[in-house]
Amino acid sequence: MRAYAFLDPAATDYVSGVRWPVPEDHGPGAWLEAGAVSPLRGYPADQLLWWLDQHLWEVELAGDVRETDRSVLGARGRLLAPVDAWTPDVARELTTDCALRLRDRAVAALEADGRQDAAAFLAAAGNLESIAEAAVSAASGEGDGSLLAGYTADLVRVASVMPDPARGAAVAARIAAHAHAGGDEGKPGYEESYADERARQRTWLRTSLGL
Amino acid sequence: MTCKELVELVTDYLDGALPPREVARFEEHIVTCPPCHTHLEQMRRTIEVVGRIPTETLSPDAEQELLEAFRNWKRR
Numbered sequence: 001m002r003a004y005a006f007l008d009p010a011a012t013d014y015v016s017g018v019r020w021p022v023p024e025d026h027g028p029g030a031w032l033e034a035g036a037v038s039p040l041r042g043y044p045a046d047q048l049l050w051w052l053d054q055h056l057w058e059v060e061l062a063g064d065v066r067e068t069d070r071s072v073l074g075a076r077g078r079l080l081a082p083v084d085a086w087t088p089d090v091a092r093e094l095t096t097d098c099a100l101r102l103r104d105r106a107v108a109a110l111e112a113d114g115r116q117d118a119a120a121f122l123a124a125a126g127n128l129e130s131i132a133e134a135a136v137s138a139a140s141g142e143g144d145g146s147l148l149a150g151y152t153a154d155l156v157r158v159a160s161v162m163p164d165p166a167r168g169a170a171v172a173a174r175i176a177a178h179a180h181a182g183g184d185e186g187k188p189g190y191e192e193s194y195a196d197e198r199a200r201q202r203t204w205l206r207t208s209l210g211l
Numbered sequence: 212m213t214c215k216e217l218v219e220l221v222t223d224y225l226d227g228a229l230p231p232r233e234v235a236r237f238e239e240h241i242v243t244c245p246p247c248h249t250h251l252e253q254m255r256r257t258i259e260v261v262g263r264i265p266t267e268t269l270s271p272d273a274e275q276e277l278l279e280a281f282r283n284w285k286r287r
Contacts, residue, residue, distance in 0.1 A: 014248070015238055017255050039227075040256065050235075051242045070240045174243050185212075 001061050003042025003072045004083065006053035006166070011079065013021045015051055016041055028060065029079035040077035043070065045211040048113050049202045052094075052170040054145070056086035056209070084211045091165035095155075097204060098169075098176035099131050101153070102152045105180065110138055110145030122149065132156035151179035212240045216246050221254050 005013060005020070012019040020037045021030040034040040042059040043050065047070045063075025103122060110119035118138040125134040131152060138149035155175040157167035181193035217240050223229050224237050243250050269277070 015241055017252055035259065038259075050238060068234070070235065171243050175237060 001042075001065050001072055001074070002080070003044055003059055003061060004048055005042045005057050005059045005079075006048075006051055006086075007055050007057055008053050009055065011055070013041065014053055020077070022056070023079055023081075026081075028081075031062075031076050032084065034063075034075050034077070035072075036113050040074045041071045042074075042077070043164050044072065045206055045209075047071065048209070048211070049170075049173060049198065049205050052091065052151060052173075054088075054164055054166045056083040057081070058083060077178055083209065083211070085211075086166075088165040091169040093208065094169040094201070095159045095165070095172040095207060097130060098172045098201065099128055099152060099155055099159075099171045102148065102155060102176050102179055103131050103135070106135065106138065106145060106148035106152050109143070109174075113141075113143040113145040115141070115143075115145055118145070118149070122152075128160070132160075137153045147183060148179060151175060155179070173198075177201070212236045214240075214244060216245075217241070218250060221251055224251075225255060225258060228265055 004119075007020060008133045010019060011022045014038055018032070018035075018040060021032055023029040024048055026055055032040060035113075039154055040059075040061060042061055048056075050070055058080040059077055060080055061074025061077045063073055103125065106121045107123045110116075110122065115138070118134075122131070122134040122138050125131040135149045135153035135156070139146050155172050158175065159172040162168040177194050177197040180197040181190045184190060217237060220229060220233065224234065229237060241251060241270060
């Protein structure tokens with residue numbers, strides 16, 4: 001079964017710790033056997049996003065292949081070819097998309113809180129730097145607007161300190177979903193709202209990659 | 212999921228004993244928390260190394276001590 005895997009430059013899966021053999025020529029890489037605590041895993045095209053890394057590979061999984069809610073596990077696997085559509089620019093665009101959507105939520109909440117000036121200042125922010133500046137300013141105070149502005153500022157700040165744009169986008173998407181869902185796992189409706197935002201992000205990514 | 216919850220679940224995660232929903236929460240925490248990722252990696256490496264130690268190289272006392280430690284670990 002074919003699937004996709006985000007890997008670092010050394011072809012290591014961040015979550016499973018598995019290091020895949022990289023193809024030496026244009027053909028597939030060598031087959032790799034799964035370890036007891038190191039599963040071989042890929043994701044269907046509609047489930048990309050749960051982790052992002054610098055390189056996206058098409059992988060082939062074989063042996064005892066098992067599908068979970070999100071991923072595909074195999075007893076054996078090999079890398080087939082890199083997906084060239086995944087670039088640092090696409091990762092940055094994903095971070096920006098997440099920031100802009102969360103900014104819009106924060107703006108609406110600030111307006112509802114009666115903080116029109118802060119809402120207008122944040123609404124006028126169109127890039128990550130200006131969004132962060134306006135969001136930090138709007139985050140002081142009480143209310144949903146402050147909370148969402150705080151998450152918006154966190155999203156931009158944390159994404160910017162990650163070691164590369166791909167990991168920045170992974171964290172940005174996670175923070176965005178958490179914020180859209182209300183920021184509290186214990187709140188009623190959290191899981192549904194979180195899942196909705198993650199689904200939207202997955203669609204964005206799949207469409208951007210043309211998969 | 213908090214870091215404390217993750218630490219409590221890490222062996223179940225590596226054993227494949229967590230239900231899908233908990234696996235999802237676990238992995239989403241891992242990708243946004245570098246310290247917990249490091250903890251997971253350390254546990255994985257430990258299991259891989261310990262799993263390669265032949266039991267016949269253990270003295271009876273050491274084997275008994277390890278078995279007792281694991282029994283107590285599960286009770287906590």
